[in-house]
Amino acid sequence: MGIFKRKKKFIDSKYKIGDFIRIRYKNELVFGFIYEIRLNDENEVIYTIQKGGECPIFIENHKEKDILGYVNK
Numbered sequence: 001m002g003i004f005k006r007k008k009k010f011i012d013s014k015y016k017i018g019d020f021i022r023i024r025y026k027n028e029l030v031f032g033f034i035y036e037i038r039l040n041d042e043n044e045v046i047y048t049i050q051k052g053g054e055c056p057i058f059i060e061n062h063k064e065k066d067i068l069g070y071v072n073k
Contacts, residue, residue: 013037013045014064020071023049025059031071032059 036048049059
């Protein structure tokens with residue numbers, strides 16, 4: 001009867017979960033929130049970005065270099 005909790009690895013990234021950012025998605029400027037941060041096979045930081053509110057979509061595997069920056073920070 002053991003309950004094990006997985007310790008989260010620290011990922012050194014420029015943006016943090018919950019940051020309001022802007023990206024280019026399908027040739028449009030899109031605003032969204034950082035939903036998840038992880039590393040890919042080449043040890044590059046990639047993000048899952050939530051776009052929308054009531055019925056959101058998730059943009060996965062978006063690289064850190066492709067993010068245009070913060071909104072009002």
